[in-house]
Structures are given as structure tokens and as C-alpha cells.
Amino acid sequence: xxxxxxxxxxxxxxxxxxxxxxxxxxxxxxxxxxxxxxxxxxxxxxxxxxxxxxxxxxxxxxxxxxxxxxxxxxxxxxxxxxxxxxxxxxxxxxxxxxxxxxxxxxxxxxxxxxxxxxxxxxxxxxxxxxxxxxxxxxxxxxxxxxxxxxxxxxxxxxxxxxxx
Amino acid sequence: xxxxxxxxxxxxxxxxxxxxxxxxxxxxxxxxxxxxxxxxxxxxxxxxxxxxxxxxxxxxxxxxxxxxxxxxxxxxxxxxxxxxxxxxxxxxxxxxxxxxxxxxxxxxxxxxxxxxxxxxxxxxxxxxxxxxxxxxxxxxxxxxxxxxxxxxxxxxxxxxxxxx
DNA sequence: TATAATTAGTTTGTATGTAAACTAATTAGC
DNA sequence: GCTAATTAGTTTACATACAAACTAATTATA
Numbered sequence: 001x002x003x004x005x006x007x008x009x010x011x012x013x014x015x016x017x018x019x020x021x022x023x024x025x026x027x028x029x030x031x032x033x034x035x036x037x038x039x040x041x042x043x044x045x046x047x048x049x050x051x052x053x054x055x056x057x058x059x060x061x062x063x064x065x066x067x068x069x070x071x072x073x074x075x076x077x078x079x080x081x082x083x084x085x086x087x088x089x090x091x092x093x094x095x096x097x098x099x100x101x102x103x104x105x106x107x108x109x110x111x112x113x114x115x116x117x118x119x120x121x122x123x124x125x126x127x128x129x130x131x132x133x134x135x136x137x138x139x140x141x142x143x144x145x146x147x148x149x150x151x152x153x154x155x156x157x158x159x160x161x162x163x164x
Numbered sequence: 165x166x167x168x169x170x171x172x173x174x175x176x177x178x179x180x181x182x183x184x185x186x187x188x189x190x191x192x193x194x195x196x197x198x199x200x201x202x203x204x205x206x207x208x209x210x211x212x213x214x215x216x217x218x219x220x221x222x223x224x225x226x227x228x229x230x231x232x233x234x235x236x237x238x239x240x241x242x243x244x245x246x247x248x249x250x251x252x253x254x255x256x257x258x259x260x261x262x263x264x265x266x267x268x269x270x271x272x273x274x275x276x277x278x279x280x281x282x283x284x285x286x287x288x289x290x291x292x293x294x295x296x297x298x299x300x301x302x303x304x305x306x307x308x309x310x311x312x313x314x315x316x317x318x319x320x321x322x323x324x325x326x327x328x
Numbered sequence: 329t330a331t332a333a334t335t336a337g338t339t340t341g342t343a344t345g346t347a348a349a350c351t352a353a354t355t356a357g358c
Numbered sequence: 359g360c361t362a363a364t365t366a367g368t369t370t371a372c373a374t375a376c377a378a379a380c381t382a383a384t385t386a387t388a
Contacts, residue, residue: 017294018287020302021195023309028192029236030316031185036343036376044343065366072193077345079368084343101353101366123182125319130181132315133308138184141308144301145187151296152194155289200346200373208373229336241375243338248373265336265383334385345374355364 024148038125042114047073048085049122052107052115055091061104063096090114188312202289206278211237212249213286216271216279219255225268227260254278 035046043049054070055062062070068078082105085091090111093103107115130138199210207213218234219226226234232242246269249255254275257267271279294302 015287015291016299016302016306017297018290020297020305020309021290021294023306023313024188024191025195026192026236027188027309027312027316028190028195030313031189031192033236033376034316034319040377047344063366072190072197073344074346075367076347076369081344099354099366103367126182126185127179129312129315129319130185132311133181133184135180137308138180140304141184142180142187144297144305144308145184145191147296148191148293149187149194151293152191152198155198155293197346204347211374227336237374238376239337240339240377245374263336263384267337330388332385332387334383336383337381339380340378342377343375346372348370350369351367353364353366355362357362358360 024145038122039118042118043090044084044088047071047081048090049115049118051081051085052090052111053119055105055107056112056115061094061106063102063104065102067105085111188309202286203282206282207254208248208252211235211245212254213279213282215245215249216254216275217283219269219271220276220279225258225270227266227268229266231269249275 032046035049039046039049043052050071051067054067064078064082065075067073068075073081082091082093086093089108092106092108094106096102096104133141196210199213203210203213207216214235215231218231228242228246229239231237232239237245246255246257250257253272256270256272258270260266260268297305
């Protein structure tokens with residue numbers, strides 16, 4: 001069995017719609033694995049890269065909560081993530097004068113330097129990867145993913161419960 | 165900022181192709197979160213559900229390695245995963261007569277019962293979720309994800325290395 | 329058949345991820 | 359202004375994830 005197609009036969013569903021769902025899921029996992037490996041010489045994960053990119057391009061200083069919202073990272077996860085990044089000198093926590101509950105997170109010089117090294121190669125890599133699609137297909141993917149995200153969000157937080 | 169669109173503005177890329185890539189990534193993350201929550205009353209994660217489905221529909225008994233290959237789960241990860249599932253009575257490790265290095269993994273009665281409870285609701289849920297797409301669109305998604313997976317696989321294990 | 333290479337699985341160390349309970353600080357409502 | 363509710367972040371406990379080093383068993387090969 002070819003690894004790249006394994007989701008197609010994963011659970012013996014015949015339905016094309018399940019196949020599509022698994023396709024998105026699986027491709028997402030693959031992208032995460034690839035990204036993690038791509039950054040591995042400079043950062044412990046692709047999540048750290050994302051955090052640094054958000055910090056670099058943010059219009060205003062961000063708190064931990066704001067960072068977490070943008071990246072879908074839980075607040076209890078952000079704490080440890082920033083702890084490690086602070087320890088490796090990538091970011092700094094600045095106390096906020098008006099509100100002693102929160103911090104503004106800031107890239108350090110070291111953080112900026114590392115980001116400068118990896119940002120362009122990353123952009124190039126993405127461009128190359130996505131060059132297998134035509135502009136129209138890119139638009140399709142954008143629309144489809146947007147709709148799927150909305151559908152997921154609409155189903156809200158339904159958990160399966162046994163009521164038999 | 166709307167959460168569902170956050171990847172669009174994530175890193176201030178203007179490029180639609182990066183947007184598409186992030187769309188797949190983000191949607192994958194969302195699906196994983198949703199699935200985890202969906203199963204939370206019966207299983208500790210969606211990964212355990214996937215393992216059980218693979219075991220249920222496998223044509224032949226599977227070893228840990230074979231399970232890992234199908235699910236893109238690292239062998240060092242499989243060990244702990246099956247340890248926990250064995251402890252909670254979902255699966256069993258059977259020794260293989262011909263090869264004392266490996267085990268055949270098998271669903272227990274309890275495992276089968278739990279799977280029976282969640283499988284159909286899961287299928288229904290997927291159907292409902294994907295009903296926002298027409299059959300043609302479903303096919304599009306299948307083709308696009310398949311091509312993207314191939315492209316990722318083709319780039320192979322390139323890690324960014326500083327050679328300046 | 330003795331040795332080398334490979335394979336299956338485990339262990340260790342570290343990172344990411346969630347939920348729930350918690351503290352401290354701020355805001356809302358009266 | 360006092361109390362209740364909310365918000366920001368941390369902590370704890372647990373599950374998932376990967377890399378590298380490891381053991382034991384099997385297979386290749388000389």
C-alpha cells in the first residue's frame with residue numbers, strides 16, 4: 001500500500017465524502033510533519049516559527065491570549081511554549097503597565113535573526129510546493145477549506161453522548 | 165478578527181498559494197480538535213478511534229509496525245499508544261509464533277463494543293459535515309489533497325540548512 | 329555456521345496538545 | 359465602594375508526537 005494514499009483505504013469507508021475529509025486531515029498531518037522537519041535545524045517546531053511570524057507582523061504588541069487566539073493554541077499550551085522560547089532566547093515577556101495580569105510578548109534580537117534566516121527559504125519552499133496547482137485551483141482550495149472550516153465551526157462543540 | 169479566517173492573515177503573506185497551504189493546515193488542525201472532542205466520552209483521542217477502525221477492517225492481523233505505517237504514527241509513539249489502550253482494555257497484544265520480535269494487535273470484546281457505539285454516529289457526523297459540498301466538489305477536494313500529498317512526498321526530507 | 333546487517337519493539341528525553349482547577353488582577357453591578 | 363463575575367496566566371495531569379539510542383530476534387552473507 002502506498003503511504004500517500006493510505007487514508008483512502010483507511011477505514012473501509014466507501015464514501016467519497018469521508019475520503020475527502022480524511023484527505024484534508026491526512027494532508028494537514030503531513031504538512032505539519034514536513035514543516036517541523038524543515039525548521040528542525042533552527043527551531044524545535046513549526047509552531048515556534050508561526051509564533052515568531054505572528055509576532056513579527058503584528059500591528060501591535062500581543063498578549064499571550066491574543067497569540068493563542070490567532071494560532072488556535074490553548075492558553076495552557078501557550079505558557080509552556082513561551083517558557084521554552086524565552087529560555088532559548090527567542091522571545092521576551094514584557095509587563096504591561098495598565099494591566100498587571102498580562103504580558104506583551106516580543107521577539108528578541110536573537111529571535112529576529114533566526115527568523116530572518118528561515119523566513120525566505122520557507123516562502124520559497126511553499127511557493128515551490130504549491131506550484132503543482134494553477135491559480136484557479138489555488139482559489140478552489142481556498143474556497144473549499146474556508147467552507148469546511150465554517151461547517152466545522154457551525155457544528156460547534158457537539159460531543160457524541162450515549163443516550164440509549 | 166474572525167477565528168475561522170485567521171490563517172488568511174496569519175503571517176501577512178499576500179500570496180494566495182500560501183493562503184491555500186495554511187488553509188489545509190488549519191482545517192486539518194480544526195478537524196483533529198473536533199474529532200478529539202467528538203470521541204471524548206468514550207476514547208481519549210481520535211487517534212485511538214482510527215487505530216480501532218483499522219484493526220476492525222484489516223484483512224489480516226496487524227503488527228505494531230503495520231499499524232503505524234497505515235496511520236503515519238511513529239513506532240516509538242505506537243508503543244505508548246497501545247500500552248494505554250491495552251491498559252484501558254481496548255486491545256490485546258498476541259505473540260506471533262513464527263516471529264518472537266513482534267505482536268499481532270487485536271480488538272478485545274470491550275473494544276468492539278465501544279467501537280460499535282461510536283462508529284455509526286461518527287459516519288453520520290461526517291456525512292452531515294461534508295454535505296456542504298456537492299459530489300463534484302468532493303471529487304475536487306479528493307484530487308487536490310492527493311496531489312498536494314504527492315508534492316509533499318516528492319520534496320522528500322529536505323531540511324533547511326544554513327550554508328551561507 | 330559465524331558474523332553483519334536488518335527488523336520489531338521499547339526507552340528516554342523533549343515538545344506539543346487539552347481539560348480542569350487554581351491564583352491574581354480587573355471589571356461589572358448593585 | 360463592595361461584592362460578584364470575568365479575565366490573564368499558571369499549574370497539574372494526562373495524551374500525543376518525534377528522534378535517537380537501545381535490546382532482542384531474525385535474516386543475509388561470507
